Amino acid sequence: MAKITYITKEGESLVFEASSGSLMELAVKNKVPGIDGDCGGVCSCATCHVHVAPAYYEKLEAPSEIEADMLEFDDNVNEYSRLCCQIPVSDAVDGITVEVAN
Amino acid sequence: MRNMGVSDFPDAFKETREAKGVCPFNDQDDPVAMLLRFKDVRKSAHDYKSFISGAVPGRIVIPSEVNIRDTRQIPFEVDPPEHTEYRALVEDWFKRPFDSTYEAGLESIILSELEKVLKKGSCEAISELSLPIQSRALTLLLNIPLKEAETWISWGTHVFRSEDSNLDADKASILYDYIDAEIDRVIAQPDDSLYSVLLNSEYQGRKMTKEEVKGVLVLTFAGGRDTIINYLTNTMAYLGEHPEAMDQLRNNPALVNTAIEELVRYFSPLTHMGRVVAQEKEVCGHVAKEDTRISLCWASANRDEAVFENPNDVVLDRKMNPHVAFGFGTHKCLGATHARQLMKVFLRVFTQKVGKLTVVNAVENIEDWGEHQRKVGFDRLEIELNPIE
Numbered sequence: 001m002a003k004i005t006y007i008t009k010e011g012e013s014l015v016f017e018a019s020s021g022s023l024m025e026l027a028v029k030n031k032v033p034g035i036d037g038d039c040g041g042v043c044s045c046a047t048c049h050v051h052v053a054p055a056y057y058e059k060l061e062a063p064s065e066i067e068a069d070m071l072e073f074d075d076n077v078n079e080y081s082r083l084c085c086q087i088p089v090s091d092a093v094d095g096i097t098v099e100v101a102n
Numbered sequence: 103m104r105n106m107g108v109s110d111f112p113d114a115f116k117e118t119r120e121a122k123g124v125c126p127f128n129d130q131d132d133p134v135a136m137l138l139r140f141k142d143v144r145k146s147a148h149d150y151k152s153f154i155s156g157a158v159p160g161r162i163v164i165p166s167e168v169n170i171r172d173t174r175q176i177p178f179e180v181d182p183p184e185h186t187e188y189r190a191l192v193e194d195w196f197k198r199p200f201d202s203t204y205e206a207g208l209e210s211i212i213l214s215e216l217e218k219v220l221k222k223g224s225c226e227a228i229s230e231l232s233l234p235i236q237s238r239a240l241t242l243l244l245n246i247p248l249k250e251a252e253t254w255i256s257w258g259t260h261v262f263r264s265e266d267s268n269l270d271a272d273k274a275s276i277l278y279d280y281i282d283a284e285i286d287r288v289i290a291q292p293d294d295s296l297y298s299v300l301l302n303s304e305y306q307g308r309k310m311t312k313e314e315v316k317g318v319l320v321l322t323f324a325g326g327r328d329t330i331i332n333y334l335t336n337t338m339a340y341l342g343e344h345p346e347a348m349d350q351l352r353n354n355p356a357l358v359n360t361a362i363e364e365l366v367r368y369f370s371p372l373t374h375m376g377r378v379v380a381q382e383k384e385v386c387g388h389v390a391k392e393d394t395r396i397s398l399c400w401a402s403a404n405r406d407e408a409v410f411e412n413p414n415d416v417v418l419d420r421k422m423n424p425h426v427a428f429g430f431g432t433h434k435c436l437g438a439t440h441a442r443q444l445m446k447v448f449l450r451v452f453t454q455k456v457g458k459l460t461v462v463n464a465v466e467n468i469e470d471w472g473e474h475q476r477k478v479g480f481d482r483l484e485i486e487l488n489p490i491e
Contacts, residue, residue, distance in 0.1 A: 036197070038438060040359035042423035045434075066409070066422050073148040073431065 002094040006032045006050075009100055023098065024048040024085035034100035041085035046070050050098035051080045052087075060087060076101045108464045109340040111369060113414055114476035115402035123386040127397075127472045129165050134376055134395045135388050136471065140406035140426070142386045143398045146377065147430040153377035153396060155433055156181040162376040164397055170271040173278065176317035178325070182432060189436070191303045191310075192318060195296060196243075196436050199443040204242055208447040211238045211248075216455050220489050224462065227483040232334040233259055235448070240326060243440050244296045253280070254323075259331060281319045285312055296322070326437045332371040332467075332479035333445060339483060340365065340416065341452070342459040347418060352453040361418040362445040367425035368416050370401035373469060373476055375429065400426045401476060457490035 006014045006027055018026045027035035027048065036047035043066050052060065057080045063071070064086070071081050084098060118125045119138035127134045137143050146153050159174040160167030174180065177188035198204050215235050219225040237251040244250075257276060288297040289312075300315040341348050351357055374397040379390040390396050404425045405413040428435035435441070465482040468475050 036200075036439075038442065039363055039423075040442075042360055042363045042421065042425075044363060044424045044426075045428075064422065066424050069144075070424060073144060 002089050002091060002096075004089065004093065005095075005097040006035070007097065007099040008033050009102075018089045021089050022085050023050070023087040023089060023093070023096075024083070026089060027084065032100065034102060035084065037085060039085075043067055043070055043083060043086065046074045046083060047102075048084045049074050049076070049101040050082055050084045051078055051101055052082050053097040053099075054080055056093065056096045057082075059092060074102070107343055108461050109336070109343040111336070111477050113402075113405040114471075114474045115399065116405065118473065119402050119406065124388040125399075125471075125473060127164075129395075130169075132161070132166055132168075132395060134164055134397045135385075135390060136374060136397045136399045136402075137385060138399050138402040139386060140403040140409045143400065143403040143426060144430050146385055146396065147398050147426070147433070150181050150185075150432050152380055152383045153390075154181050154380045155179050155377060156184075157378035161378060161395070164374060164376045164395075166376075167274075170274045171278070171320075173313065173320055174317050175321040175324070176314055177436070178321050178433060179317075185432060187305060188314075188318075189432075191305065192300075192436065195299060197439050198245075199243070199440045205443060205447060207242045208239055208444055209451060211235060211242075212448055212451045213455070216451060220455065220487055223488075224484070224486045227338050227485050228259060228331060228335050228480065231338070232331045235334060235444075236327060236330040239330075239440070239444050240323070243322065243326070243437070246293075246295045246297075259328070277320065277323055278316070281316050281323070282312075285315055285319075322437065325435070326440065328479075329371040330441055330444065333366060333369060333441065334448060335480050335483055336369045336371075337365055337445070337449070338452075338459060338485060339461055339464065339480065341456075342461040342485060344416075345458065347416075348453050348456070348459075350418060351449055355450065357418055358446050358449045360420055360423070361449060362442055363423050363425065364416055364418055364420045365445070366427040366441075367404045367410075367420075367423055369479075370404050370425075370427050371478065372427070372429075373401045373471070373478060374399040375433075398426075398429075400429065401478075455490060456487050458488040460486040462486055 001017050001019050003017050004026060014032055016026055016030050022041055024037040024041055028037040038047045039045040067083050067086050071077050115138050123139045125136045127136055137146055155162050158168055159179055160171050177185045180188055212235055215231055219230055234255055237254040238248055241248050241251050292298045300310055300318055303310045376395045376397045379392055379394050382392050383390050404427055407413055428438040463484040464480055466477050467479045467481045469478050
């Protein structure tokens with residue numbers, strides 16, 4: 001079971017636990033504002049854009065070319081930007097904090 | 103696996119996309135340079151300052167509608183910063199399809215239409231399934247009584263087109279006159295429909311005008327009609343020729359999430375959308391001169407081999423699918439949440455109720471884009487349906 005913290009645009013911290021799926025699916029299931037996951041996780045919509053806490057960003061696998069290209073054109077991109085549909089829930093991300101980007 | 107027969111939608115732009123990347127098309131003496139490569143399409147869609155939507159109303163649509171309408175479609179034909187405020191006004195409303203009551207409403211509509219044709223055993227899929235489902239589902243998006251759909255169904259499949267003309271001003275005026283009358287009716291008797299919500303909305307600190315409200319409604323009606331009808335009809339043709347896909351979707355309900363994205367990529371119900379060049383710019387070797395038009399060819403971009411592996415195959419569980427079938431960037435499709443939910447529920451209900459679909463006769467709808475002819479859907483699709491045993 002991994003604990004994931006989402007920080008909304010309003011600055012609210014929302015904490016959820018899961019053992020499978022992606023960070024996007026967990027957010028959508030719990031209606032985290034600003035994470036819509038319109039395309040269901042196939043990297044076509046960029047409605048699950050987050051900024052990953054720097055300490056955790058390095059622990060994640062680097063984004064694929066398709067994800068990086070999607071992010072290139074989104075708003076509020078920074079060096080810690082990720083589409084959270086591409087971050088699987090696992091023990092490796094237990095304790096991670098992500099901030100909703102848009 | 104590769105498609106065969108009636109559900110095969112060939113990549114009409116392959117050779118030109120690979121060789122040149124840009125294709126000229128003369129539309130009513132207002133030429134268009136069609137951009138065919140995925141990267142160019144996305145980059146140009148993102149660049150709303152160079153390639154604008156806020157031109158003369160109707161000009162970014164191809165074929166151009168400048169001669170048949172003056173109403174500006176909102177937020178579609180407005181650019182930021184004005185676009186941002188308009189879009190924010192309607193965004194939440196257009197996310198209602200996520201609600202479980204909305205989903206249940208869609209299920210009831212689809213179930214009822216499907217049961218009617220299952221009793222008959224055969225039907226013409228566009229007039230007896232796609233059009234009535236699209237129209238009745240639209241009553242949910244507008245939040246108005248279901249019976250209102252009867253009027254829209256009576257208009258036929260094309261709001262702007264008649265059999266002998268691609269652009270028919272008389273036919274278009276039916277829609278505009280209808281929306282004008284509905285706006286007046288709702289002003290006299292406010293309700294909880296999209297009309298009322300818009301009439302009560304404030305833009306730049308003042309109430310939305312009737313013309314602005316009309317602009318949003320025209321977009322909602324026009325943008326979600328042919329596109330959804332093609333999406334549904336083409337999907338039925340596909341399921342008819344791919345009984346194994348019916349089984350997979352039936353046995354693995356989670357597959358619909360990737361399946362709807364793959365089917366919309368493959369069919370690309372809207373071939374392209376235009377932009378007007380605000381200032382001269384070079385794209386893919388083409389010098390786009392000021393006040394000329396380019397188009398963002400979603401259909402071609404969605405088959406670009408540089409991005410999609412086996413682009414001409416329907417892979418229902420395609421994991422990475424950055425398609426642009428709903429457009430891209432600021433102006434991405436406002437109705438996409440509705441379309442996706444409709445398609446999800448349609449696939450679920452259809453595969454639960456229908457055991458076998460047989461295509462009896464099909465008349466293809468081929469669009470003519472100068473050098474390129476593209477199959478976008480069907481004019482007729484006669485099918486036989488057997489209920490699940």
